Amino acid sequence: MELTGAQALIKSLEHEGVDTIFGLPGGAILPVYDPILDSPIRHILVRHEQGAGHMAEGYALASGRAGVAMVTSGPGATNIVTPIANAHMDSTPLVVVTGQVATASIGSDAFQECDITGITMGITKHNFLVQSAHDIPRAVAAAFHLATTGRPGPVLIDLPKDVAQSTMQWWYPSSVEELDLPGYQPASSIDGDALDRAVALIAASERPVLYVGGGTLKSRASAQLRAFVDRVRIPVVTTLMARGALPDSHEMNLGMPGMHGVYAAVTAMQKCDLLIALGARFDDRVTGQISSFAAGAKVIHVDVDPAEFHKVRRADVALQCDVATALGALDAAGAEPANLDVWWKEIRNWQERYPLVYDDPRPEGPLRPQHVIEAIAAKAPPGTIVAAGVGQHQMWASQHWRFEEPGTWINSGGAGTMGFGVPAAIGAKVAQPGRTVWCIDGDGCFQMTAQELTTARAEGIPIKVAILNNAYLGMVRQWQEMFYEERYSEVYLDADLPDYVKWAEAMGCVGLRARTLEEMHDVIERANEIDDVPVVIDFRTDASEKVFPMVASGASNDDIMVHPRQRSAAS
Amino acid sequence: MTAPEPYAGVTTHTPVRHHILSVLVENKAGVLARIAGLFARRGFNIYSLAVAPAEGHARFSRVTIVVDAESAPLEQIVGQLNKLVNVVDIKDLAPRDALERELLLATLPVDDGNRAAVLEVVANAAASIVDVNATSLSVVLAGTPHACDLLERALEGFSDVELQRTGRVALPRLTQTESL
Numbered sequence: 001m002e003l004t005g006a007q008a009l010i011k012s013l014e015h016e017g018v019d020t021i022f023g024l025p026g027g028a029i030l031p032v033y034d035p036i037l038d039s040p041i042r043h044i045l046v047r048h049e050q051g052a053g054h055m056a057e058g059y060a061l062a063s064g065r066a067g068v069a070m071v072t073s074g075p076g077a078t079n080i081v082t083p084i085a086n087a088h089m090d091s092t093p094l095v096v097v098t099g100q101v102a103t104a105s106i107g108s109d110a111f112q113e114c115d116i117t118g119i120t121m122g123i124t125k126h127n128f129l130v131q132s133a134h135d136i137p138r139a140v141a142a143a144f145h146l147a148t149t150g151r152p153g154p155v156l157i158d159l160p161k162d163v164a165q166s167t168m169q170w171w172y173p174s175s176v177e178e179l180d181l182p183g184y185q186p187a188s189s190i191d192g193d194a195l196d197r198a199v200a201l202i203a204a205s206e207r208p209v210l211y212v213g214g215g216t217l218k219s220r221a222s223a224q225l226r227a228f229v230d231r232v233r234i235p236v237v238t239t240l241m242a243r244g245a246l247p248d249s250h251e252m253n254l255g256m257p258g259m260h261g262v263y264a265a266v267t268a269m270q271k272c273d274l275l276i277a278l279g280a281r282f283d284d285r286v287t288g289q290i291s292s293f294a295a296g297a298k299v300i301h302v303d304v305d306p307a308e309f310h311k312v313r314r315a316d317v318a319l320q321c322d323v324a325t326a327l328g329a330l331d332a333a334g335a336e337p338a339n340l341d342v343w344w345k346e347i348r349n350w351q352e353r354y355p356l357v358y359d360d361p362r363p364e365g366p367l368r369p370q371h372v373i374e375a376i377a378a379k380a381p382p383g384t385i386v387a388a389g390v391g392q393h394q395m396w397a398s399q400h401w402r403f404e405e406p407g408t409w410i411n412s413g414g415a416g417t418m419g420f421g422v423p424a425a426i427g428a429k430v431a432q433p434g435r436t437v438w439c440i441d442g443d444g445c446f447q448m449t450a451q452e453l454t455t456a457r458a459e460g461i462p463i464k465v466a467i468l469n470n471a472y473l474g475m476v477r478q479w480q481e482m483f484y485e486e487r488y489s490e491v492y493l494d495a496d497l498p499d500y501v502k503w504a505e506a507m508g509c510v511g512l513r514a515r516t517l518e519e520m521h522d523v524i525e526r527a528n529e530i531d532d533v534p535v536v537i538d539f540r541t542d543a544s545e546k547v548f549p550m551v552a553s554g555a556s557n558d559d560i561m562v563h564p565r566q567r568s569a570a571s
Numbered sequence: 572m573t574a575p576e577p578y579a580g581v582t583t584h585t586p587v588r589h590h591i592l593s594v595l596v597e598n599k600a601g602v603l604a605r606i607a608g609l610f611a612r613r614g615f616n617i618y619s620l621a622v623a624p625a626e627g628h629a630r631f632s633r634v635t636i637v638v639d640a641e642s643a644p645l646e647q648i649v650g651q652l653n654k655l656v657n658v659v660d661i662k663d664l665a666p667r668d669a670l671e672r673e674l675l676l677a678t679l680p681v682d683d684g685n686r687a688a689v690l691e692v693v694a695n696a697a698a699s700i701v702d703v704n705a706t707s708l709s710v711v712l713a714g715t716p717h718a719c720d721l722l723e724r725a726l727e728g729f730s731d732v733e734l735q736r737t738g739r740v741a742l743p744r745l746t747q748t749e750s751l
């Protein structure tokens with residue numbers, strides 16, 4: 001069967017089971033947009049290519065499959081660089097197809113030419129510049145293989161226009177060997193000797209902590225984690241990337257560690273004698289000052305990516321495999337710590353003394369952002385997916401939403417990309433149309449990518465967006481208040497400009513606003529009744545609210561600042 | 572059979588703790604940029620780098636990289652390098668275990684005043700004269716990095732020397748089995 005390169009690309013995507021492409025056409029990718037008309041694949045036309053990338057990320061995080069985005073060359077390609085970098089930091093599987101100028105023009109500064117493989121070299125797991133139509137199936141199959149195996153990540157395929165227009169005899173690789181990736185061997189087996197040492201460390205430990213990271217979700221190890229924890233009764237912390245890996249209602253889950261972590265989670269890590277890191281990478285937002293982080297702990301580090309071992313913290317035992325494999329092996333080997341009653345007593349004491357708290361809501365407003373999140377959560381059906389932007393609202397969402405299932409928390413961790421929330425929520429809703437999807441957003445973040453609500457309305461993707469409108473770039477404001485003597489520099493946004501309700505309506509969404517407690521409950525109820533169009537709610541929240549607990553940047557986790565209300569109780 | 576050559580230790584053009592990585596890569600466009608980019612963005616230092624087609628395969632090249640093992644732990648450098656999809660294999664050679672060679676080319680003016688001294692330096696270094704004209708000559712030395720250092724230092728005594736070195740290539744030394 002003779003196909004054009006463009007047809008081969010679409011057919012290859014179909015072959016990989018792709019059901020949705022997020023994208024926006026232009027000159028260099030034009031040939032590929034023609035066969036899309038004849039394909040069962042759904043194409044979602046975004047309003048900005050950054051939206052396409054974040055939607056593909058949201059889709060990937062909610063489905064566990066690779067998200068796919070397609071854009072044109074030059075500015076189309078550079079507009080999707082931020083999502084690619086974001087996916088690279090968070091190990092999210094993406095396949096991004098960019099159009100490129102014709103091969104004969106490459107290097108001539110042709111119209112809309114840019115070296116996107118060069119630009120994305122450091123922020124993709126790998127990228128390809130396809131040189132002939134015959135190679136398209138191999139490039140697509142290799143891209144999916146790379147994106148979804150080992151440590152997942154974004155892969156970019158740059159497709160010159162003439163390659164899309166030339167013809168090839170259809171074929172598709174039927175084995176990994178045909179992908180021609182001699183340097184890629186992600187599979188690994190567990191080292192028996194290291195496993196024995198891990199079991200011995202666990203047996204000798206009196207104050208262990210399971211430091212559960214995003215790799216646990218990537219390897220779909222939630223059920224195994226739960227079984228393991230139920231048996232060994234080791235306290236668990238779930239990082240920002242791993243919220244939902246173990247239900248928040250589980251008695252052994254201490255919650256989120258790190259800069260804005262729960263006191264008991266942060267302190268248990270500091271005081272533990274054994275840290276079992278499961279698909280976690282000792283990010284500085286978790287460790288604080290590294291020299292004083294968990295200073296008395298031995299470390300067992302489980303990761304599929306051996307380059308993570310000893311990068312930040314030297315591991316006593318490194319197990320190179322995915323989290324599911326490691327938990328299976330530890331279980332089979334009967335890993336079990338000593339009696340942990342004393343340790344648990346200490347932890348329960350921290351939990352009782354320093355729970356997450358916030359000031360009481362006032363009926364007349366302004367609203368407490370934490371209270372808004374809890375009120376939304378209280379009325380959300382089980383399995384609701386929550387996406388967030390980046391800032392205070394993100395930290396409050398992670399702290400105050402109770403995550404009970406994997407794949408229900410979608411956020412930008414490693415890169416901290418403002419504007420991630422709305423498009424990521426749209427992508428998640430496309431992947432899980434049966435679920436309610438809330439985006440907890442900031443007023444600053446919302447303004448970065450809100451135009452994708454037009455996409456959502458046009459495509460019939462009814463997400464719900466809660467803007468925690470504090471009229472500020474709140475997280476930056478918090479730092480200026482605490483560390484720059486309240487000298488507020490370029491952080492004020494104005495709660496009334498833009499008018500979020502009118503803006504939502506202009507995009508074909510329902511726009512609501514809440515200033516008082518009564519209005520808050522009302523609008524949440526109204527939003528829950530709407531399931532055909534997107535809803536945007538402008539919640540007027542208190543600008544002076546700060547995220548606590550907090551460890552100052554670069555400070556030791558020992559110097560965690562709890563909520564002011566809890567400070568007098570501190571010794 | 573000649574005796575195994577002695578280990579020369581630290582040389583002028585490498586830091587105290589250098590390491591040699593012999594990296595087999597796919598012969599694809601952009602591979603060198605991927606390696607150089609990785610070193611640059613991770614803050615690893617390269618002291619020299621030599622590339623050539625690998626033993627008889629058109630598909631692969633061998634890149635010999637002398638790295639500064641003080642700029643980052645060697646295991647980090649190797650671990651990150653290994654993640655490049657086009658990197659097929661990495662052999663990590665401690666200087667002591669490596670058979671290293673480098674090429675030095677130099678051109679310098681000669682006249683009746685210095686000809687004898689130049690020839691003596693060339694002879695002592697076991698270098699060869701490979702090009703001459705009325706006013707200059709060119710010498711070449713293929714030798715250990717240490718031997719190249721010595722020649723370079725000796726040539727510093729002359730004026731207007733134009734000198735280039737290739738950076739080293741390396742293979743593991745053969746293990747010496749006990750003979751019965």
Ligand SMILES: Cc1ncc(C[n+]2csc(CCOP(=O)(O)OP(=O)(O)O)c2C)c(N)n1
Nearest residue numbers: 391392393416418442443444445473474475
């Ligand atoms: C693209 C981008 N630009 C700048 C920042 C720095 N930054 C982090 S949080 C934040 C404020 C976010 O404001 P908003 O969305 O209103 O959230 P809030 O903190 O007020 O809840 C800024 C500017 C960032 N993370 N991403």
Ligand SMILES: [Mg+2]
Nearest residue numbers: 442443472474
């Ligand atoms: Mg704000």
